[in-house]
Amino acid sequence: MSGVNLQGLVKTYGALQVVHGIDLDVQEQEFVVLVGPSGCGKSTTLRMIAGLEEITDGDLTIDGRIVNRVAPKDRDVAMVFQNYALYPHLNVADNIAFGLKIRKESKEVIASSVQEVGEILGLTPYLDRRPADLSGGQRQRVAMGRAIVRRPKVFLFDEPLSNLDAKLRTQMRAEIKRLHKRLGVTSIYVTHDQVEAMTLADRIVVMNDGRIEQMGTPMDLFLNPVNTFVAGFLGSPPMNMVSAHVETGDNGPVAKFGENQLQLAQIPSLQNAVGTEVTLGIRPEFVTVSRTADDGAIPVDVDLIETLGSEALIHGHLQGEPFVIRTETLGQMDILDGISGFKIAPELIRVFDAKTGLALPGQVIKQ
Amino acid sequence: MSADPKTHRPQPSRMVRIVDHMKREWQLYAMLLPTVIWLLVFLYKPMYGLQIAFKDYSVFRGVAGSPWVGFEHFDTLFNNDQFLRALKNTIIMSLYGLLFGFPVPIFLALMFNEVLNQTFKKSAQTIVYLPHFISSVIIAGIVITSFSPSAGIVNTILGWFGVDSIYFLTKPEWFRPIFIGTGIWQEAGFQSIVYLAAIAGVSPTLYESAVVDGASRWQMMWKITIPSIMTTIIIMLIIRIGNILEISFEMIILLYQPATYETADVVNTFIYRQGLQGGQYDFAAAAGLFNAIVAFVLVMTANTISKRYSRTSLW
Numbered sequence: 001m002s003g004v005n006l007q008g009l010v011k012t013y014g015a016l017q018v019v020h021g022i023d024l025d026v027q028e029q030e031f032v033v034l035v036g037p038s039g040c041g042k043s044t045t046l047r048m049i050a051g052l053e054e055i056t057d058g059d060l061t062i063d064g065r066i067v068n069r070v071a072p073k074d075r076d077v078a079m080v081f082q083n084y085a086l087y088p089h090l091n092v093a094d095n096i097a098f099g100l101k102i103r104k105e106s107k108e109v110i111a112s113s114v115q116e117v118g119e120i121l122g123l124t125p126y127l128d129r130r131p132a133d134l135s136g137g138q139r140q141r142v143a144m145g146r147a148i149v150r151r152p153k154v155f156l157f158d159e160p161l162s163n164l165d166a167k168l169r170t171q172m173r174a175e176i177k178r179l180h181k182r183l184g185v186t187s188i189y190v191t192h193d194q195v196e197a198m199t200l201a202d203r204i205v206v207m208n209d210g211r212i213e214q215m216g217t218p219m220d221l222f223l224n225p226v227n228t229f230v231a232g233f234l235g236s237p238p239m240n241m242v243s244a245h246v247e248t249g250d251n252g253p254v255a256k257f258g259e260n261q262l263q264l265a266q267i268p269s270l271q272n273a274v275g276t277e278v279t280l281g282i283r284p285e286f287v288t289v290s291r292t293a294d295d296g297a298i299p300v301d302v303d304l305i306e307t308l309g310s311e312a313l314i315h316g317h318l319q320g321e322p323f324v325i326r327t328e329t330l331g332q333m334d335i336l337d338g339i340s341g342f343k344i345a346p347e348l349i350r351v352f353d354a355k356t357g358l359a360l361p362g363q364v365i366k367q
Numbered sequence: 368m369s370a371d372p373k374t375h376r377p378q379p380s381r382m383v384r385i386v387d388h389m390k391r392e393w394q395l396y397a398m399l400l401p402t403v404i405w406l407l408v409f410l411y412k413p414m415y416g417l418q419i420a421f422k423d424y425s426v427f428r429g430v431a432g433s434p435w436v437g438f439e440h441f442d443t444l445f446n447n448d449q450f451l452r453a454l455k456n457t458i459i460m461s462l463y464g465l466l467f468g469f470p471v472p473i474f475l476a477l478m479f480n481e482v483l484n485q486t487f488k489k490s491a492q493t494i495v496y497l498p499h500f501i502s503s504v505i506i507a508g509i510v511i512t513s514f515s516p517s518a519g520i521v522n523t524i525l526g527w528f529g530v531d532s533i534y535f536l537t538k539p540e541w542f543r544p545i546f547i548g549t550g551i552w553q554e555a556g557f558q559s560i561v562y563l564a565a566i567a568g569v570s571p572t573l574y575e576s577a578v579v580d581g582a583s584r585w586q587m588m589w590k591i592t593i594p595s596i597m598t599t600i601i602i603m604l605i606i607r608i609g610n611i612l613e614i615s616f617e618m619i620i621l622l623y624q625p626a627t628y629e630t631a632d633v634v635n636t637f638i639y640r641q642g643l644q645g646g647q648y649d650f651a652a653a654a655g656l657f658n659a660i661v662a663f664v665l666v667m668t669a670n671t672i673s674k675r676y677s678r679t680s681l682w
Contacts, residue, residue: 050575073581081572087591087594090594102586
């Protein structure tokens with residue numbers, strides 16, 4: 001089993017603790033993405049797995065063996081770095097072969113491995129070129145080639161696409177996904193880009209301030225964030241947060257905000273929250289646009305409409321707080337200008353305790 | 368259909384563009400000015416005096432008033448045994464210096480880079496940088512004292528092993544090793560700063576990547592550090608080759624004596640003796656001009672070879 005297990009992993013620099021006891025079990029062949037804002041400890045965690053940072057406390061197990069004190073080369077992991085880490089004085093073939101040469105593989109093995117990797121990554125025409133003569137995307141492919149040529153048990157990716165432009169990033173994202181499907185190697189991928197996390201991961205681990213906030217499948221995290229941090233971090237645009245007060249209505253508890261109220265009977269625990277302040281999490285994608293005149297629509301002060309082609313982002317304010325709606329444009333272009341409200345199915349609203357930021361228990365938005 | 372005048376506006380002349388640039392970036396040109404003045408005064412203006420290499424120069428008639436004699440001084444120069452000996456010594460000592468002195472700063476920088484204990488590293492660096500900041504006169508004094516046949520530390524140590532005192536500085540065969548060794552001791556540490564700076568510029572991720580690949584520190588030094596600083600090494604080598612005839616004049620003057628002229632006299636000391644001590648300014652100027660032309664040819668050749676084979680060059 002080439003899984004990776006982190007138990008109570010801690011990292012401190014002097015008196016400063018930056019990773020506070022992380023527990024994570026990455027299954028064999030799984031693609032796990034660590035995502036979080038800058039300084040959340042995701043890269044440090046990855047570097048501890050690679051052996052580039054000492055583990056202060058806790059246990060790291062790779063393939064069933066505790067490797068806390070095992071040298072990086074003996075952990076059988078390969079790492080792809082943010083800035084590619086290509087040797088500028090070596091050509092593509094020699095860069096890819098570097099790890100094999102260090103391990104004193106035979107010339108025949110090196111030549112055939114480089115050839116194979118070159119073909120997998122479409123680098124065969126560039127094997128004689130130096131990194132300076134390659135585009136960003138090609139360099140990134142060489143960096144991946146260096147990692148896969150050793151056939152390690154675990155791939156570690158440290159923000160490998162962050163130096164690429166948006167178009168190339170999308171292309172390379174798909175290539176990484178394809179490569180993982182083809183090779184089936186356990187992969188841990190660090191990024192601050194939630195789109196990368198959503199598209200690549202079998203499982204996402206959202207980190208903040210050296211702790212894991214939530215882990216799960218991309219859709220689970222997208223639909224059922226456990227707190228406002230995860231809710232705000234995943235999704236583009238992020239989830240709208242609306243402050244509300246819970247009151248008792250005719251058919252159970254209702255969330256009131258301004259003149260509006262939403263019946264939220266599907267959340268049993270809301271009954272216990274009557275009289276308290278909550279935050280309503282509303283995904284921009286889950287609302288239906290409507291005109292003010294529409295019955296039951298919640299009014300929004302629209303101040304900007306961004307047309308993205310097949311869809312549009314409607315920016316406005318609700319109760320003085322920013323509110324974004326994402327809607328399709330096809331067949332709706334004529335009504336976009338007249339929009340000043342929205343409707344939403346209550347079961348698609350996520351309710352958080354306003355004080356703790358935690359989701360109220362008992363609510364699950366199904367896929 | 369006539370061309371749109373907006374899209375076919377004539378390009379301003381090169382001179383206009385330069386003037387525009389100078390007006391726009393006048394602060395940069397102002398900062399450049401002292402260096403330009405220094406170059407003109409100390410390097411270009413003296414070139415006027417080079418013509419005395421082709422004249423029968425008299426201080427009373429001046430540079431312009433002295434009569435032309437063509438290549439007469441060069442004829443004399445190449446028929447002068449002392450000059451030919453000095454030229455031979457210069458080339459031999461330069462090649463020795465290149466062979467033994469050039470790699471030492473690189474080696475030192477690589478070693479410093481491998482030292483992990485910062486206190487030890489800084490102390491060691493200070494110790495090896497120190498001789499650079501000591502006057503050549505004092506360095507020569509230390510060398511003379513160290514190799515003294517009566518109380519010098521070298522002869523004292525040799526005495527412990529039953530070896531008779533050697534008059535090192537009066538023996539021609541010992542002059543070159545002592546001179547080269549002194550040069551290395553005095554300058555290697557300071558010269559290593561350039562390589563240390565180059566090493567500091569190598570991306571740490573290259574090493575991290577190599578660590579994950581399983582490279583040892585030795586392999587990282589050979590496969591990452593040295594290739595990464597190769598551009599700096601080549602540029603320093605080109606500069607060194609350009610200065611190949613510029614042997615440390617002061618140190619030789621301070622260490623040599625007539626008994627060691629056979630191996631110690633170099634072109635610059637020859638020029639000094641002929642020009643300043645002997646008053647043969649025109650003859651010395653011819654020797655100096657020859658020196659400069661050889662240096663120019665060497666630096667051009669080294670640069671061209673480097674450009675062709677390593678993609679690295681000064682220009």
